[in-house]
Amino acid sequence: MSACAPTRHDPTPRRPRARRASGAKSPHSPPPTGGRRLRIAGADVSASITVFLIAVPMSLGLALAVGAPLEAGLVAAAVGGIVAGLFGGTPLQVSGPSAGLTVVTAELIQVYGWRTTCAITVGAGLLQILLGTVRAARNALAVSPAIVHGTLAGIGVAIALAQLHIMLGGSPQSSVVANALALPEQLAGIGAAAPLIGALTIAVLLLWPRLPGRVGRTVGRIPAALASVVIATAVAAVATPGLARVDLPSWRSHALPELPQGPVLALATAVFTVMLVASLESLLAAVAVDKLAADRAGEPTPAPTAPPTAAPASPAAVPPQRSDLDRELRGQGVANTVTGLLGGLPVAGGVVRGSANVRAGATGRASTVLHGVWVLIAAGLLVTVFEWIPLAALAALVMVVGIQMVSFAHIRNVHKYREFPVYAATVAGVVAFGALAGVALGVAVAVIVSLHRLGRTKITVTEQDGRHVVTVHGQLTFLAVPRLTRTLGQLPPGVDATVELDGFFMDHAAYEAIQSWRGAQLAQGGRIAFTGRSGSRIAEPAAAAHSCCRPWTPWRNHRCHDRPADHVGATTDTLTSSDSGASPVPGAGRKAGAHRLLSGLSSFQRNTAPLVRDELARLASEGQAPSQLFITCADSRLVTSMITSSGPGDLFTVRNVGNLVPPPGTVSAESGDDSVAAAIEYAVEVLRVESITVCGHSGCGAMQALLKGEPESGPQKPRTPLWRWLRHGLPSLERMASRRHSWARISGRLPADEVEQLCLTNVVQQLEHLRAHEAVARRLAEGTLQLHGMYFHVGEAQAYLLTEESSSGTGPDEVFDRVGTGERERTGV
Numbered sequence: 001m002s003a004c005a006p007t008r009h010d011p012t013p014r015r016p017r018a019r020r021a022s023g024a025k026s027p028h029s030p031p032p033t034g035g036r037r038l039r040i041a042g043a044d045v046s047a048s049i050t051v052f053l054i055a056v057p058m059s060l061g062l063a064l065a066v067g068a069p070l071e072a073g074l075v076a077a078a079v080g081g082i083v084a085g086l087f088g089g090t091p092l093q094v095s096g097p098s099a100g101l102t103v104v105t106a107e108l109i110q111v112y113g114w115r116t117t118c119a120i121t122v123g124a125g126l127l128q129i130l131l132g133t134v135r136a137a138r139n140a141l142a143v144s145p146a147i148v149h150g151t152l153a154g155i156g157v158a159i160a161l162a163q164l165h166i167m168l169g170g171s172p173q174s175s176v177v178a179n180a181l182a183l184p185e186q187l188a189g190i191g192a193a194a195p196l197i198g199a200l201t202i203a204v205l206l207l208w209p210r211l212p213g214r215v216g217r218t219v220g221r222i223p224a225a226l227a228s229v230v231i232a233t234a235v236a237a238v239a240t241p242g243l244a245r246v247d248l249p250s251w252r253s254h255a256l257p258e259l260p261q262g263p264v265l266a267l268a269t270a271v272f273t274v275m276l277v278a279s280l281e282s283l284l285a286a287v288a289v290d291k292l293a294a295d296r297a298g299e300p301t302p303a304p305t306a307p308p309t310a311a312p313a314s315p316a317a318v319p320p321q322r323s324d325l326d327r328e329l330r331g332q333g334v335a336n337t338v339t340g341l342l343g344g345l346p347v348a349g350g351v352v353r354g355s356a357n358v359r360a361g362a363t364g365r366a367s368t369v370l371h372g373v374w375v376l377i378a379a380g381l382l383v384t385v386f387e388w389i390p391l392a393a394l395a396a397l398v399m400v401v402g403i404q405m406v407s408f409a410h411i412r413n414v415h416k417y418r419e420f421p422v423y424a425a426t427v428a429g430v431v432a433f434g435a436l437a438g439v440a441l442g443v444a445v446a447v448i449v450s451l452h453r454l455g456r457t458k459i460t461v462t463e464q465d466g467r468h469v470v471t472v473h474g475q476l477t478f479l480a481v482p483r484l485t486r487t488l489g490q491l492p493p494g495v496d497a498t499v500e501l502d503g504f505f506m507d508h509a510a511y512e513a514i515q516s517w518r519g520a521q522l523a524q525g526g527r528i529a530f531t532g533r534s535g536s537r538i539a540e541p542a543a544a545a546h547s548c549c550r551p552w553t554p555w556r557n558h559r560c561h562d563r564p565a566d567h568v569g570a571t572t573d574t575l576t577s578s579d580s581g582a583s584p585v586p587g588a589g590r591k592a593g594a595h596r597l598l599s600g601l602s603s604f605q606r607n608t609a610p611l612v613r614d615e616l617a618r619l620a621s622e623g624q625a626p627s628q629l630f631i632t633c634a635d636s637r638l639v640t641s642m643i644t645s646s647g648p649g650d651l652f653t654v655r656n657v658g659n660l661v662p663p664p665g666t667v668s669a670e671s672g673d674d675s676v677a678a679a680i681e682y683a684v685e686v687l688r689v690e691s692i693t694v695c696g697h698s699g700c701g702a703m704q705a706l707l708k709g710e711p712e713s714g715p716q717k718p719r720t721p722l723w724r725w726l727r728h729g730l731p732s733l734e735r736m737a738s739r740r741h742s743w744a745r746i747s748g749r750l751p752a753d754e755v756e757q758l759c760l761t762n763v764v765q766q767l768e769h770l771r772a773h774e775a776v777a778r779r780l781a782e783g784t785l786q787l788h789g790m791y792f793h794v795g796e797a798q799a800y801l802l803t804e805e806s807s808s809g810t811g812p813d814e815v816f817d818r819v820g821t822g823e824r825e826r827t828g829v
Helices: 042-066 070-087 099-112 114-133 145-167 176-188 193-210 213-219 224-239 264-297 325-341 351-359 365-381 391-404 408-416 420-433 435-455 481-489 508-523 588-592 596-622 674-686 701-708 721-737 754-771 774-782 804-808 823-827
Strands: 094-097 347-350 458-464 467-473 496-502 527-532 628-633 651-656 691-697 786-793 798-802 815-818
Touching: 042 070, 042 094, 042 099, 042 145, 042 224, 042 351, 042 365, 042 391, 070 094, 070 325, 070 347, 070 365, 094 351, 094 365, 099 114, 099 145, 099 264, 099 347, 099 391, 114 264, 114 325, 145 176, 145 193, 145 264, 145 391, 145 408, 145 420, 145 435, 176 420, 193 224, 193 391, 224 391, 264 325, 264 347, 264 351, 264 435, 325 347, 347 351, 351 365, 408 420, 420 435, 458 481, 467 481, 481 508, 508 527, 628 674, 651 674, 674 691, 674 774, 691 754, 701 721, 701 754, 721 754, 754 774, 754 786, 754 798
Parallel strands: 467 496, 496 527, 628 651, 628 691, 691 786
Antiparallel strands: 094 347, 458 467, 786 798, 798 815
């Protein structure tokens, strides 16, 4: 049996090929595990310094925002970098203190104290490890984006209001509402120093990336967060030496966790809340970092943003590594367990740090780990430097981060998809009641909105030329059944009616209601027809549906959009039968006679194009790299992509009458047979295909014509183009009649007739012609090319492969073996 057959899934390719974005693969599959050793490149060192310079002021500011010891932010940054960097599943993601956890952590500190909050962080980390072990990470992404972005926006509002009080020289209140109510009083007693330093920090933070000219390109390599804090610190040291600054206590007095005390249910809720917010933020950040890495890999001239300590490697040369989300969740769990035990803030993956890491040219997890090492070193050696930073500068920095969490791009998207009520409810819930309550409120509103849409079905009745037309706009679920049955019941008995189902879903209750009404009408002499939008389908219960025209699968009913509307229309065969007495629907003749090409193209654009657009875009940019040349007959019944389970970019296909391969030296000005030879040369020499398959089929018209013989020809009646081409099949006819060659046969049975015998023999003969081509012979001698013979029985839907010895031309037997359903395992295909 041949060790290779035309198929889309070949697990052992002979040469490296681009990874396909197949629907069978997870969009976030595990990264390559070939090397576990941490490799450090120059780009990783420079990227780690960039992220370190962003992480330090951010960590101190978030610790200040939640009311935790400031050194807890540095502990979390170091643990997030080192531990999550080593154990996480997103190599380029940088973890640390999370802005999304700020409100939750601040509330926990106020209720339970700092040491108990550390214990809650440990519990949340253990729960993350458990969920990552049972592979629940991807389920977390099933939450509506409107809820996730609404949660982050609500937290951002809470952060901004709390930090505004600190920037104005005051102290934040215990809740978002209290902060908003206390703001007028805070403004009334405002001082000058702290607000000016805060305003300076914000101005530098926003303007630093926008500095023009050569100066902007030079200083733009320094992170804006670092530049704003450094400039504000320098100005404060000169202008306002008495301004409140960072106070890092001695590490000897650093607080470690204690056993939690309090109601068990409340503590469990706190653990779940920390786990939920940290996990969602980390997983969403992982997906975002993946996208940034993929975009960077496709850029022709990426602009490095690393500091000038080392030139980063070209990002375009580094292939993007996909995230293993379950491993990422486990890594975040380990990091939260460690940071809680060491007295640090809860950690999560962050888009700000991750995007900076990607843009700085990082190539792997080494930059993430190194950034944590730099934070650890700074925490021990730069305490005096940190104590010069004004609290107002850190508050302004974190306030801008909170404001940026309210993304107008996200608001536009949720409004575009009519999810703004869910988004608004989530934001309001988080601001008024907290993160967990806000998520619950968002989920409740999302369910209500979905039910409303399902039940929002418009049913109208009109009359056209004495025929009633019932139009149903929307989805047909049990929620719409009462109105549907009421409307249908108002039609007179024995009515002549058309039901236009303008939707994409029908549940069992609606299907039964329509069938019951239709049966009653037919019993009283009614004439009922069902139609829908041009080319659309409405789903039914599985027992009744014919799976008609679903994109990609199944193929058998692909012509349902060509059927007259009075039989099926856009719905299913079970709604109308041949004896229903249905009369033609007005306009049905136009549909039945419509051009099939246009109808098929429209169906492709509607159903299939959205599924393959990304893959075709990738092929358009990368070029084709097929593994096989497939030479087969032009017969319309032979669908190569179907019988080989292949897709775009897999097969380089040549089709001609009789799947013939003209041998070298037969080309003449009269015959003009260069086309097949040119395709063979291009596939073998340029595309470097790994195999060539010659595929014949049952009932081949070309073989039947050869058996009947050529019509008489002469000077008055020259050869037709068809017979000038079919002369390349004469060697097959001679081979079958020759006593020097054994007859080709099918394993397990004899050929059904001489047509099938010639079809089999023709495949063997064309393989001999193929081996005579110079390019093919050279690749065969090198051992880099394989030839395969194939026979497809159309009526049986059964493929047969020529035995390996016969394909290679070394064996005396010419036997075609049946390909079974377990052939993949048996042959290694």
